[in-house]
C-alpha cells in the first residue's frame with residue numbers, strides 16, 4: 001500500500017478526526033494561504049511565482065486600477081489574470097475585475113457603450 005492509499009484508508013476510518021484536523025488546519029495562516037492559492041489555480045491562474053503573488057495580494061490595501069480601499073473582510077479583493085494564458089495581471093476590486101473581464105470578452109461592445117454616452 002502506498003502513502004496515498006494509506007492516507008485515504010486512514011481518513012475513511014477516522015472521518016471525525018480527519019474533519020476536525022482539516023477544519024483546524026483551514027483556519028491557520030498556512031491553511032488560509034493554501035485554500036486561496038488552490039482557488040486561484042482552479043480558476044485558471046498559471047504561475048511559477050505564487051508566493052510572490054500571494055504576498056502582493058495580502059499586502060494590497062487599494063485596488064491597483066481605481067484606487068478604492070478594500071474593506072477589512074478581504075472579500076472585495078480579486079486576483080486578476082488573463083483567462084486565455086492564465087498569466088497574473090493585477091489585484092483589483094470586484095468592479096474593476098468584472099469590467100476587465102467584460103473588456104476581454106467583447107472589447108467592441110465596451111467601445112460602443114463608451115461612444116453612446
Ligand SMILES: [Zn+2]
Nearest residue numbers: 063066093096
Ligand atoms: Zn477598482
